[in-house]
Amino acid sequence: MSKLLNEQGLTFLEMMVSVTILGMMILALYGIIDSSMAMFRTSDAHLEQIQNMRVAMESLGRDLREATAISFELRKNELTIYLPDNKTEKYGLASESIYGPSGLKGKKLWKTTESNPIASYLTHFEVINSGKLVTVKFKATSPKGRIITLENKFALRN
Secondary structure (H helix, E strand, C coil), rough: CCCCCCCCCCCHHHHHHHHHHHHHHHHHHHHHHHHHHHHHHHHHHHHHHHHHHHHHHHHHHHHHHHCCHHHHHCCCEEEEECCCCCCCEEEEEEEEEECCCCEEEEEEEECCCCEEEEEEEEEEEEEEEEEECCEEEEEEECCCCCCEEEEEEECCCC
């Protein structure tokens, strides 16, 4: 057998160093993708909570703007809104907790009956009646433990 003069190729040691460097690059890339996905899930859960609170506030605000009077039972977490033509609407915070994706937990806010939820994952529902001005507060706790508060003031019709 004759020996070729300009043999080219990689030694075993060179190949192992290349594979090790490639492996470290893949692990670093996986870490970046994994942390990005975790951040996305957390921000998605936060956005879902805020959206739930906003929709509930919008629905409640519509009824409060038409209201002639209200009563809020703190013990039951239940709001009764008296509308023209002797109609009433009720809102309340359910007694049992629910659990959702990405660590979401809280209670449902219902309208009319507990089987008609309009928002989920709330931890607090409060109504403060100051004569013609009504303050509504919703609170929720994010999966990371941050408290999210949404507060709005509404003027009663009469």
